[in-house]
Amino acid sequence: MTSILPDEVVESPGMTTPISITDGDNQSGTPPKRKGHQRLLNGLQRMASSPSLLRSSRQRSSSLGSRRQGKGSMSCVSLGSTSYAQCFGNPSSPQIYESLSARNNTTAFNSQTAQDENNTPVRVVKADAAVAVNSSSQITVPLPADMRPTSRGSTLPRPLEVDEIISEMQINIKDAAKSWKPQFEFWMNMPEEIKMSILQYLSPKDLFICSRVSKAWNKMCFDGQLWARLDASTYYTDIPSEALVKVMTAAGPFLRELNLRGCTQLESAWQTDGERISNTCRNLTSICIRDSRIDRTTLHLLLRKNPKLVHIDLSGLMIVSNSALRIISQNCPNLELLDVSWCRVVDAKGLRRVVASCPQLKDLRVNELSGFDNQQLLLQIFKANSLERLILSHCSSLTDASLKILMQGIDPEYDVLTDRALVPPRKLKHLDLSRCRALTDAGLRNLAHHLPDLEGLQLSQCPNIGDGALLDVLRTTPRLTHLDLEELDKLTNHFLLELSKAPCAATLQHLNLSYCERLGDMGLLQLLKSCPNLRSLDLDNTKASDLTIMELCTQARKRGFGNSFPRPGFRVAVFDCGNVTWAGVREVLSSNTYVPRLGALTTPAPLKTPTHSKQSLSSLSSSSTSTPDSTTSSSGSDTPVTSDASSPPPLSPSETILYPKEIIDLKCFYGWQMMVNEHTKRVLRGNLTAAMRLERKWADYMMMNEEAGTGGAGARRRRRRAREVERMYNEEDEGDESAYGPAGLAPLGGRRRRARSGGCTVM
Known part of the structure; x- marks a missing residue:
């Protein structure tokens, strides 16, 4: 049957677009088989009723009278915001019948066409499912949600123009800007003073790294305020000479303290940029250029351009001579420290100028220099009487007469009753006369009664000094804290006994008796009892035995216990002491892990400790007080079990437990030192159980070695x-x-x- 289409289609007042229903050629009289997606695409191409289709560059169908041969379809739909259920949910929807009636009234059909048209069923499209029209496989595809109409009577929204879209976007941006908080540039808006204060907490190496971020950061990191103190002695091997020169020239007048110790990479930079550096750095107060290979011209320029220098360290520089000291005496009146040790060209003439021109000189270090037999230099030092620290180590020219002039001057007045020189007391607090082998007891006695403020005395390797002269000095120095008497072969136990009675015994903290081969337990025991503040004791190559070690442990326990982890408070060196055995070393280990019973403490208020903690403390104290004599092999029936299972359970950090406040840091025979170090690490961590377990196992090992050597060579x-x-x-x-x-x-x-x-x- 040939389909007859109307020549004119009139839109109904309630419809936006007409609905065209066509029939394809079908000779059998049955409805043709339709495909939903083809029908939908044909309808969209013809009508283009969506705003999205207007922007898709498709041409709208110009003629409603265009004829399409093929399957009948609904040529146009109304696109809206709701689903199809409102429009096509009911087959008897009034919109459909009104449009069909309007179309039938305005269009002339023949009877056969009207009959065929009435016989053609209207396919109802639902919202979210495809509905089959006939028993034949007719499938429909639903439209997208934004293309589904609300009703046939609704009008399509007018598509927005480009200007309207832009204006709407601008309004939205303004609304968003009002609701959004403005971003604050924290670092950029920060004052420069605060930036400098923050960067001051960075180390020099970190500042060099931060300078690579940007130009602004580079400028900030090399600001002179951050480089008031430049100490390159710790990283001199990692920094190039160009960076050092840049820092010194950039810091300029801000630089106060300059330490270039060991910076050998500046050897060529001193020659090329030395004048520029000296002209820029004019406000130095402290300078240290030892081992930096600086040239003589640059050194003299630095000394001339910095009249505010207080500390000058030129030790080890062969270019330093009397001319450099003359410049110092002329341009540095505020000098307090001068170190020209091992500058072999310097002599007494240059030193005398510095001492005479610098009345505030307090620290003079002249190791291994000649000229201390010059009476003019010694008399100048005596008249100035401003030195608090005098280092004369390795000065072979220093004799008994020189030391007498330093302490008493030339031709002083003497007291008739006491036979003492009537001179003002010296202000020296530290005196180093080590390796001055020309000194004897006669010269050392001149120190007595003239050094009331002395705190440190070094007399190591002075072989001609004995007990009598040294005791005269120690009895008149009540503030002595450091005493170095290494390799004084003439010292005996009588010296130690008298030292224990001296006023300085209460303040003595560091004592070095190494290679004093006549000293033994008789003097050391009394000395340890009289020196409660002793913190460092060197006894290597002496006659000290296990009795001295046991007394050390007793004195260490008297320093108390606390709830915090222990700290190393007593350093003892007994290596190369033939009388110290492994039993004495074990006594030290046991003392480091000793925990007293809670009832034995004389504290004002008892500690609140859990019950299981008290039991653990009792077991800890019983285990720590065991001696090598009470510990035998595991086969004995009367000996305690030494296996790991018998050790007390470790306590949690939240529980209260007592620890020794200070432990002994022991330096012993090298074969035992590794075990002692590991034991000390465990004690410092607070793991007393593991430390005691290590001690027991080491004791068992040592005893088994002795038992194995009962015969033969042992x-x-x-x-x-x-x-x-x-x-x-x-x-x-x-x-x-x-x-x-x-x-x-x-x-x-x-x-x-x-x-x-x-x-x-x-x-």
Whole structure:
């Protein structure tokens, strides 16, 4: 049957677009098979009723009378914001019938066409599902949500113009800007003073790294306010010479303290930029250029351009001569510290100018210099009487007469009753006369009664000094805290006994008695009892034995206990002491983990400790007080069990437990030192249980080694040592103190000596 389409389609007043229903060629009289997606695409291309389609560059169908052969379809739909359910949900919707009636009234159809049209069913499209029209597989595809109409009577929204869209976007942006808080540039809006204060907390290496961020940061990081103190002694190997020169020239007048110790990379920079650096840095108060390979011209320029210098360190520079000291005396009247140690060209003439022109000089360090037999220099130092620290180490020219002039001057008046020189007391607080081998007891006695404020005295490797002269000095120095007497072979136990009675025994903190080979337990025990503030004791290569170690442990326990973790408070060196055995070392380990019973403490208020903590403390104290004699092999029935299972359970940090306030930091035989170090680490961490377990296991190991050596070479070695001990005790009874002492391994002249320690490490 041929489909007859109307020539004219009149839109109904309630409809936006007409609905065209067409029939394809169908000879059988049954409705043709329709495909929903093809019908939808044909309708959209013809009508283009959506604003989105207007922007898709599709041409709208110009003629409603265009004829399409094929399947019948609904050629136009009304696009709205709601679903199809309002319009096509009911087959008897009035919109459909009104549009069809209006179309039938205005269009002339023949009877056959009207009959076919009435027979053609109207397919109802639902909102979200495809509905089959016939039993034949007719499938519909729903429109998107933004293209579904509300009703047939609604009008399509007018598409927005470009200007309207832009204006609407501008309004939205303004509304968003009003509701949005303005962003604050924290660093950019910060005052420069606060920026500098923040950057001052950075280390020099961090400042160099931050300078690479940007130009602004580079300018800030090299601002002179951040470089008032430049100390390159800790990172001189990591910084190039260009960076150092840039910092010194950028800091300029802000630079106050300059430490270039060891900066050998500046050797060429001093020659090229030395004048520019000296002209820029004019406000230095402290300068240290030892081992920096500076040239003579730049050094003299720096000294001339900085009249405010207070500290000058030129030690080890071969270019320093009397001319440099003359410049210092002329341009640096406020000088307080001068270090020209190992500057071999300097002599007494240059030093005398500095001492005479710098009345505020307090610290003079002239190690290994000549000229101290010059009476004019010594008399100038005596008249000035401003020095508080005088370092004369390795000065071979210093004699007894020189020391007398330093203390008393030339031809002083004497008191008739006391035979003492009537001179003002010296202000010296630290005096270093180590390795001045020309000094004797006669010269050292001149120090007595003239140094009431002395706190540190170094007399190491002065072989001609004995007990009498040294005791005269110590009895008149009540504030002495540091005493270095290394390698004074003439000192005996009588000196230690008298030292324990001296006024300085209460203030003594650091004592070095290394290689004083005549000192033993008799003097050391009394000294330890009289020096409660002793913190460092060097006893290597002496006759100290386990008795001295036990007294050390007793004194360490008297320093109290607390709830905080212990700290190393007593440093003791007993290596190369033949009389110190592993039993004495174990006594130190046991003392470091000693925890007293709570009832034994005399505290004003008892500590609140849980019940299980008290039990653990009791077990800790019982374990820590065990000695090597009470611990035997595990096969014995009367010995306590030493396995790990018997150790007390560790306490949590929240529980209260007592720790020793200070422990002994022991330096002993190198074969035992690794174990001692590990034990000390565990104690400092507060893990006393693990420390005691290590102590027991090490004691078992040492005892097994001794038991394994009951015969053979071990037995012969022990018998030989016993004979040597007996012989040495007999020699001591006869008054011969040249022997080594109890449990010695060899006579005095034939045993091995360790390397020189080089002086007290503390001072």
